Amino acid sequence: MPEDEVNAGLNEIREAIGPEALSYLLGYVDLPAASEALPQLPRRVANDLSNFRKSLGEGVGARALRNLVAWTLIQYEGGRSNARRVHEEAVGVSLHGRRQDPVEHALAEIARNSYIGLLLPLEEHELLPGPRFAPIALSRAILGDPHSNEFQDAALVDPVLRKAFIHQDPGGHTGTYAMLYRSTGQGGSVQLSMMPSTLIHSAWHDLEPSNRTVEGLVERACELLRLLRTALAGNVASIRAYCAFTGVSIPEGSSLPLERGQIRSAGPRDRERAPEFLAGQVSGTDSLGNEAVVNYDGDIILEYDYPFRVKRSKKSMNDPDSSFQWPNEVAPDEEMERLIRRLRIALMLTVERPERAQLVPTWRHLADPLAHTPSASSWNDPRGNSSFMPMHLSESEVERWGNWYQKLDTPAAHRLDLAFGRILRAVAERREVSDLLVDSVIALENIFGTSEGEPTFRISMSLAVLLESDENRREEMRSLVSRIYGLRSRVVHGSGVIKSSENQLCWDALDIAIRAVKCLVGQRTEILELADGSMRSAAVLLKSS
DSSP: OOHHHHHHHHHHHHHHHOHHHHHHHHTOSSOOOTTSOOOOOOHHHHHHHHHHHHHTOSSOOHHHHHHHHHHHHTOEETTEEHHHHHHHHHHTOOOOOOOSSHHHHHHHHHHHHHHHHHHSOOOGGGBOSSTTOOBHHHHHHHHTOTHHHHHHHHHTTSTTHHHHOOEEOTTSSSOEEEEEEETTSOEEEEETTTHHHHHHHHHHHHSOGGGOSHHHHHHHHHHHHHHHHHHHTTOOEEEEEEEEEESEEOOTTOEEEETTEEEEEOOHHHHHHSOGGGOOEEEEEOTTOOEEEEETTOSEEEEEEEEEOEEEESSOTTSOOTTOOOOGGGOOOHHHHHHHHHHHHHHHHHOOSSSOOOOEEEEEEEOOTTOSOSSOSEEOOGGGSOOOOOEEOOHHHHHHHHHHHHHHSSTTGGGGHHHHHHHHHHHHTOOSHHHHHHHHHHHHHHHHOOSSSOHHHHHHHHHHHHHOOSHHHHHHHHHHHHHHHHHHHHHHTTSOOOOGGGHHHHHHHHHHHHHHHHHHHHTOHHHHTSSSHHHHHHHHHHHHO
8 A cells, every 4th residue: 555545544533632642553652753754564554454444444533543442442352452553563462461360351452452441532422421431432341341250250359359249239330349438537438349440540640641551550459459458458549649739839859758648749640639629829929028939729738648448338338327427447547637637837937027838728539549530539629718929939948858858757745736636727728717716725735724713824824934034024924814815715705796906815825826836845855745735734834933
């Protein structure tokens, strides 16, 4: 067949299925531009593709041509999809490799056969329901793969998987399924027939774009299968959590290493995970003239090794259970929430500017291998929070932030977790000054609260001694805290509303709580070692006498 006819047919196919898919079929790393001649192809490959295009006839519209090509590429011959066969003949290498594990082997073959479906361009009418947005061609390729039955048969005799997939749909629509609840907060029925599709999609979205090769996909899908097996066997596996924050940005390339992860700048992959409605920026200039711009979908990412647990249920999806409660064995990880609180408090203690620095949560994504979405699993629109001043941190501030976090990440400092949480609510969530006041006083009571004697006097004296060295200033601080307590009592007992002239007292309460935390964590760590607020206040007062 003349070369010009070959190139004309291939260019038409390129327009139909896109350059990525055609590059894969022809075994190219980079496909030449449409105006350039395609390199010499193996004779059979060139003839097959050209004859295939001619067989479709003239006058076929672009959409119809795309659908016809896609449908043909996912047909099977000898256990291989047509797309895989064309690719292997173009590169002269068979991708087949027998794995010892029969479930992994079937999954690997399905991934190789369906790889083309991940490269085809998506159109709005071709998206399946649900946030995963799977192209129909890919789902059809997986469900029609002869290795799909092999996968299910192997899973049903697997020592771990067979204990989970114990349910059958009487109507025959769902087939064999498991009822699984995960520590990511997701749970319900998981169809065995859909497992390969779910794992392959999760693997694809886990991979960096540079590693989205056929064998990269195979390896990651099999890794996720092993991870799932580990969790189903009752062990703790590890998945990646991505938590995004706005409010501040850090210099490019800066990072904070953490015991189970790191803080880093947000990149393009992170913005792909963010909900589209969070797109947008906010700018600000602080009272010192520093200008900064931050993104509502986050400029800082916490990457965290999240403990992944799975709980099997013997109840089917048809069993009524009005008393269902989420299994304690797969409760969401509380340590990540505590880590985030400490990071946010550490930032407040770090930045010494007139305006308070805030690390504002915006979205998070847990890379659950059984989830149906590569995007954020939960989110918070920061435009609904209390206002914040955008800031860009310097390298030295990033370093000090890490130092303050280390000081907060100690057993002694953990005793103030309640105070940390209340301070964060007061700063970031509260719109009413009365709520800000109550949260701030609760934080003070967590630090020095006691049931012994007269609590207002004891807490006010403890704070005065802790924060001030001059006798006159101590008396001013004691009097200020007493007035704050009086206002709090009046508000919570319904004796009146806060007057505009008393608003400053609410903000003073918050400032005192933050100063107290900073002093205890940064200078008076021996006080933090004591078990409760009563002992801490006694130690402060006795040492001053």
